[in-house]
Amino acid sequence: MKLVVVSAGLSVPSSTRLLGDRLAAAVGRQVDVDVEVVELRDLAVEIAHNLTNGFPGRKLAAALDAVTSADGLIVVTPVFSASYSGLFKSFFDVIDKDALAGMPVLIAATGGTARHSLVLEHALRPLFAYLRAVVVPTGVYAASEDWGAAGLDGRIERAAGELVGLMAGRPAKKGAEPEVVPFEEQLAALRPAG
């Protein structure tokens, strides 16, 4: 199975990326997965261009393909101004709104203090609900202090287990070709009743 990590961390090295890697490793311990990491920092300019032009550049197109063809996603953002970062949101803004329907998603975020932890529930979970993704019950938030405290490991393992369960139970993917509703059906749907 293919697992894609989307990391919106901006610094190098980044605690957001570190959290994404730890979550991916936890999934990898439970099930055999190929992991691909999409670093949004590297795609920042192409994401902005996609917003103005309507189509993705080559690197962004490859990232979008990876994300939409994954069997499961781990998405990690730093908390900026009480929500996900603008870059994180812009990446999901340029994905087709139906492309993540049914996709198992593990939501995670990092921040300076634990006071922002409900960003997972108030910002990330509704975003992926709108996209009709299936979000695991446990979101993982790591404040700076969590990197030196007990407890983060347990949350990572629990969330990873939930993601593995969803990925294993997911129905087979459909093809990437555009779907056509035969024209007679389109016409018939418009015919007045009676």
Place this chain on the structure above:
Amino acid sequence: MQFGIFSVGDVTPDPTTGRTPTERDRIKAMVAIALKAEEVGLDVFATGEHHNPPFVPSSPTTMLGYVAARTERLILSTATTLITTNDPVKIAEDFAMLQHLADGRVDLMMGRGNTGPVYPWFGQDIRQGINLAIENYALLHRLWREDVVNWEGKFRTPLQGFTSTPRPLDGVPPFVWHGSIRSPEIAEQAAYYGDGFFHNNIFWPADHTKRMVELYRTRYAHYGHGTPEQAIVGLGGHVFMRRNSQDAVREFRPYFDVAPVYGHGPSLEDFTAQTPLTVGTPEQVVEKTLAFREYAGDYQRQLFLVDHAGLPLKTVLEQIEMLGEEVVPVLRKEFASGRPAEVPDAPTHASLLAEKGSEEVTVA
């Protein structure tokens, strides 16, 4: 194969001089562009349709009627006619009238429009865009083919015993193209009727265009109109030329950088690499245009965008001269070579009339 010009009709300040043409200037410029297209041997002029500033062409058949009176050979078309917000009855009448005035030198391209508020301004709902395109065109198709129409649908008042006048010239409806950039439903619609499919690829990467054209070709064959290779395909192009490639880049860059739609985005170099835009010599335009065939197959109509982003009329007319003198003659020759005999040309009034004649003979 047909070659021509399509114009959006935007009124945009020239970024190098700050001068903004008046609406009258722009309307007359569009006419001058059409006349130049005929003068240099191009085949088609197509005008956009818009109902909001900064665009001028709200009334395409008025403009095309005027152009018809001043040309002999040019095919007058649209890019696009709003099948969603126009009354299909009025489209049937306006374009049949134009056919008579222009002696058949008329076809048109259906589109849904890209400006949200136009729908409510014309009493429609944008969420019904595809359904409006389907129902309105189904009615238009009948109005041009049946002398008396009884009709009832979802979006328009019913018709009882209605005859659209004038009837199409020689009983031959204008050929219709359906333009869509990303809606498979429209490719399907074009295929169902055996109409043309125009993919305005100018701001899109080749692989996207390829998927849409392939879908249309496959479905065209599915509906029994011919082989996939015989489907009628049109593509856009987007060019700025000078004899010397560096001069073209230097002169066009200030327009490119602030152009509506794609300005303030990727560099001219990136955009040129990713989309059909060619800024360079006529030879470079030939090379890039010939490559369209590699992903779209042998196709029937190539329209170029040359007059947007505030380019002065004089410059635009120079572009059309270069197309007519240096680009299109080479493209005609090169596209013809290796083109299978069974791939048809784009239908014209004359070819459709001949087809109708032969069908009537067969029936008799």
